[in-house]
Amino acid sequence: MRAYILRRLAQSVLVVWAVxxxxxFMFRVMPADPTAMLLERGLTEExxxxxxxxxxxxxxxxxxxxxxxxxxxxxxxxxSFLYRKPVWEVLxxxxxxxxxxxxxxxxxxxALGAVIGTAVGWAERGGKLERSGIFLATVIRGVPNFVIGxxxxxxxxxxxxxxxxxxxxxxxxxxGFARYMTLDFLHHLALPLIAVIIYFMPExxxxxxxxxxxxxxxxxxELIRAKGVxxxxxxxxxxxxxxxxxxxxxxxxxAETIAGIVxxxxxxxxxxxxxxxxxxxxRQDYPVAQAAFFLLAVMIVLANLAADLVYGxxxxxxxxx
Amino acid sequence: MNDIQNPAASAAxxxxxxxxxxxxxxxxxxxxxxxxxxVAILILFVVTALAAPLLAPFDPFKAMMTETxxxxxxxxxxxxxxxxxxxxxxxxxxQFLHGFRVALLVGLVAAVAVGFxxxxxxxxxxxxxxxxxxxxxxxxxxxxxxxxxxxxxxAVALLGPSIENIILVITILFWRNGARIIRxxxxxxxxRVYVKWARAAGASHFHIIMRHILPNIVRVIFxxxxxxxxxxxxxxxxxxxxxxxxxxxxxxxxxxxxxFSSGNLRTAWWWVVPPSLALVMLVSALYLIGRAYxxxxxxxxxxx
Numbered sequence: 001m002r003a004y005i006l007r008r009l010a011q012s013v014l015v016v017w018a019v020x021x022x023x024x025f026m027f028r029v030m031p032a033d034p035t036a037m038l039l040e041r042g043l044t045e046e047x048x049x050x051x052x053x054x055x056x057x058x059x060x061x062x063x064x065x066x067x068x069x070x071x072x073x074x075x076x077x078x079x080s081f082l083y084r085k086p087v088w089e090v091l092x093x094x095x096x097x098x099x100x101x102x103x104x105x106x107x108x109x110x111a112l113g114a115v116i117g118t119a120v121g122w123a124e125r126g127g128k129l130e131r132s133g134i135f136l137a138t139v140i141r142g143v144p145n146f147v148i149g150x151x152x153x154x155x156x157x158x159x160x161x162x163x164x165x166x167x168x169x170x171x172x173x174x175x176g177f178a179r180y181m182t183l184d185f186l187h188h189l190a191l192p193l194i195a196v197i198i199y200f201m202p203e204x205x206x207x208x209x210x211x212x213x214x215x216x217x218x219x220x221x222e223l224i225r226a227k228g229v230x231x232x233x234x235x236x237x238x239x240x241x242x243x244x245x246x247x248x249x250x251x252x253x254x255a256e257t258i259a260g261i262v263x264x265x266x267x268x269x270x271x272x273x274x275x276x277x278x279x280x281x282x283r284q285d286y287p288v289a290q291a292a293f294f295l296l297a298v299m300i301v302l303a304n305l306a307a308d309l310v311y312g313x314x315x316x317x318x319x320x321x
Numbered sequence: 322m323n324d325i326q327n328p329a330a331s332a333a334x335x336x337x338x339x340x341x342x343x344x345x346x347x348x349x350x351x352x353x354x355x356x357x358x359x360v361a362i363l364i365l366f367v368v369t370a371l372a373a374p375l376l377a378p379f380d381p382f383k384a385m386m387t388e389t390x391x392x393x394x395x396x397x398x399x400x401x402x403x404x405x406x407x408x409x410x411x412x413x414x415x416q417f418l419h420g421f422r423v424a425l426l427v428g429l430v431a432a433v434a435v436g437f438x439x440x441x442x443x444x445x446x447x448x449x450x451x452x453x454x455x456x457x458x459x460x461x462x463x464x465x466x467x468x469x470x471x472x473x474x475x476a477v478a479l480l481g482p483s484i485e486n487i488i489l490v491i492t493i494l495f496w497r498n499g500a501r502i503i504r505x506x507x508x509x510x511x512x513r514v515y516v517k518w519a520r521a522a523g524a525s526h527f528h529i530i531m532r533h534i535l536p537n538i539v540r541v542i543f544x545x546x547x548x549x550x551x552x553x554x555x556x557x558x559x560x561x562x563x564x565x566x567x568x569x570x571x572x573x574x575x576x577x578x579x580x581f582s583s584g585n586l587r588t589a590w591w592w593v594v595p596p597s598l599a600l601v602m603l604v605s606a607l608y609l610i611g612r613a614y615x616x617x618x619x620x621x622x623x624x625x
Contacts, residue, residue: 143605278564297471
């Protein structure tokens with residue numbers, strides 16, 4: 001077990017290194033003027049040279065690569081061109097904002113999907129409930145997340161005026177950590193959160209349904225049924241065994257959520273990492289774009305690692321090698 | 322191989338034609354009523370895309386003018402402009418119809434590119450194993466840690482927003498999952514008795530791959546290709562919605578982006594509803610087809 005954890009950790013470090021190298025390629029080699037990503041236009045030649053030196057942008061590509069790795073692995077992503085402060089100061093509060101819609105959205109979406117998925121999986125094969133459940137879930141899964149966002153925004157914000165559709169709080173609202181505890185914040189949180197839930201529920205539902213369908217014909221279910229246990233409880237037995245694939249799926253999904261809610265953050269002007277990434281790219285604020293991308297990639301690596309470890313704990317059949 | 326006299330053994334070694342297997346899989350898919358609905362929508366969309374230049378009443382980029390020489394902005398649907406006009410005076414119907422072409426072009430190229438690359442890598446790695454397999458697995462380990470949408474955003478922004486670059490980025494992103502799925506399907510097929518028989522009877526690797534492995538994994542390939550078409554269309558739409566679309570073509574994502582960024586979401590429903598609805602229909606149709614293949618690949622899901 002310990003050897004397995006160590007091996008997975010080493011593997012994760014390797015993956016982070018590889019992602020960093022891909023980033024070097026993307027941000028340094030791919031653009032026509034690689035220095036553009038770290039140096040603002042319109043600097044004097046002297047200031048430019050000094051900064052080039054400082055950033056390790058001189059010398060061969062190999063020297064640059066080594067300097068680049070050094071900077072990133074020490075967490076030094078430079079300063080934002082726009083905000084004129086270190087990248088981390090810009091991004092840290094945004095990470096929390098993103099997690100605020102990502103984590104509850106995913107958990108609620110998964111829970112809701114699991115419950116409905118069990119009902120659909122347990123329903124009569126070929127019956128009305130099964131067919132309409134599958135059809136609706138498949139169609140909703142096909143709705144792009146910005147269309148979900150636009151629909152929610154138009155209906156509940158513009159037309160009915162039930163919820164605000166912009167940002168995280170009204171102007172002049174409390175700042176700092178206290179702001180997360182206000183009703184105003186929750187009011188603003190509602191729509192983006194619902195959008196994430198709708199976006200993630202169908203896939204959970206279908207996964208859960210497949211699991212329950214596979215399990216319902218197993219002998220152990222037959223045995224429980226034969227004991228005279230009520231239907232609902234029998235379904236629960238099948239559901240419990242179908243949750244394993246759901247849980248393995250949940251962690252990578254969290255990572256993909258964080259990436260995928262970029263679009264939802266944009267629609268609702270929610271100040272998260274994803275929205276900042278898009279804004280940074282369009283403003284050519286490359287240090288911020290690079291750090292945001294790195295952050296999202298590391299989150300995926302960690303989520304995958306967590307999924308592998310948790311899966312082994314939950315399923316005794318998994319043997320660590 | 323010619324000296325095999327027993328016809329049964331000879332037939333077993335002959336295997337099946339991959340084309341025949343593909344055709345069978347297609348027919349099996351068409352027995353699923355949801356999938357048939359998906360195929361019908363797909364055909365309707367392809368026909369519309371092909372006929373778009375004939376159907377579109379105006380040039381999608383042309384700004385419409387009123388008789389008094391002013392820009393015909395945000396006109397609701399009327400006899401003149403069937404789906405109204407945008408905030409910039411463009412005819413919504415013409416833009417909408419041209420959007421079919423972009424969506425299906427992206428889907429088609431992604432299907433061919435992703436399908437081909439995934440199959441080649443997946444089959445090579447799964448069948449031969451060894452270093453090819455090691456390299457593929459290490460590459461996909463890394464590739465699976467790349468957040469898809471953020472990667473496309475950065476890559477398209479750095480490469481320049483054009484339809485070619487968007488397709489390139491989509492291909493780079495989505496071959497990896499496909500290759501892994503196809504590889505594991507090949508791994509199970511490789512261990513089957515008839516493959517060993519065929520090998521023992523002196524069949525070449527090429528023969529075994531073409532007539533024993535491919536016919537049995539064709540469902541998996543179809544499933545993956547259908548899903549990658551859906552992902553490709555969604556990715557292009559998302560990028561365009563975020564303002565990273567090709568400025569020289571009109572896509573549905575871009576129409577929504579313009580409506581959103583010009584602040585007309587609420588009022589100009591005629592501008593927002595058609596592209597949204599078309600995207601939902603197209604992607605859902607693909608998912609409905611994909612679901613039928615999923616049931617084929619997992620027999621435990623089939624009704625007994």
